[in-house]
Amino acid sequence: MASWAMPAMGNDERIPMSGTITLVLENPALNIDGELKDVSLSGFRVEHSCAWLQPCSVARIRYANLEKKVRVMWVRRLGDRIETGLLHQETYLIHRAIAGDGAAFSDLIAPYLRGLRRSIHSILHNPADAEEAMQEALLKVTLHLDQFHFGSACKPWPDRIASREALKRLRWNRRHFHDLLQGEEEEDSDWKLIERIADRAGSPADILERKEFAAAITSAVRSLNDIYRQIFVACDLRQIPVTEAARVLGINIDTANTRLHRARLLMRRHLQRTYTR
DSSP states (O other): OOBOOSSOOTTOOOEEOOSEEEEEETTTTEEEEEEEEEEOSSEEEEEEOOTTOOTTOEEEEEETTEEEEEEEEEEEEETTEEEEEEEEHHHHHHHHHHTTOHHHHHHHHGGGHHHHHHHHHHHOOSHHHHHHHHHHHHHHHHHTGGGOOTTSOSTHHHHHHHHHHHHHHHHHHHHHHHHHHHOSOTTOOHHHHHHHHSOOOSOHHHHHHHHHHHHHHHHHHHHSOHHHHHHHIIIIISOOOHHHHHHHHTOOHHHHHHHHHHHHHHHHHHHHHHHTO
């Protein structure tokens, strides 16, 4: 039978190997016992006696404690025996995806999508950010398929890319949130912000009273835990919409509203203690 050459087994170093190997065909359902001849990073070479095996068939191999999905790449007769070249299914799909086959990329990544989303959501709790990180991760996987080390397990590779993209988005969010809080002027501290909010007009006594109130507000803000101070300063002092604050903090809108409500209660209690002494 003629060999089927796309994609080829490549120039991988082949290591002689022996032992009984079973090919489990999916269509038609059939088990084929054969003899393993050699292995490489890309696949296997097997001898058997089944004339039913055809190039392009998908099968699973069972050898010792190993079970792996493979693609039949070529079949040729050697006297009364038949020799078959098998390529790891993931290796086959990567070759096809690099050649521009979008369906092959979908088949390659489909088994890992749920795990990738779970990894990203464990870092980014905001659905919109998580989806952006997911799309960026899939793009990076597509662009760098040629850097995959054949012979390695495929699953950890896209997972590492997805985790890096999620962490990158988280760092960007934190920097962006810091920039939003700091404003354009470096000296724009909470104290200076609160002072600017206070109206400077009025008598010296009014100004003094407002400065004392600004100092009390600043003290109350600084007493808040970080998760409450961030949302309070963003929404109540900087007037950033709560939806935007939630997005850059990587939290959902309900959590943001809950934290903001809690921050306001804590501020009120702090100020009540200050003015009832």
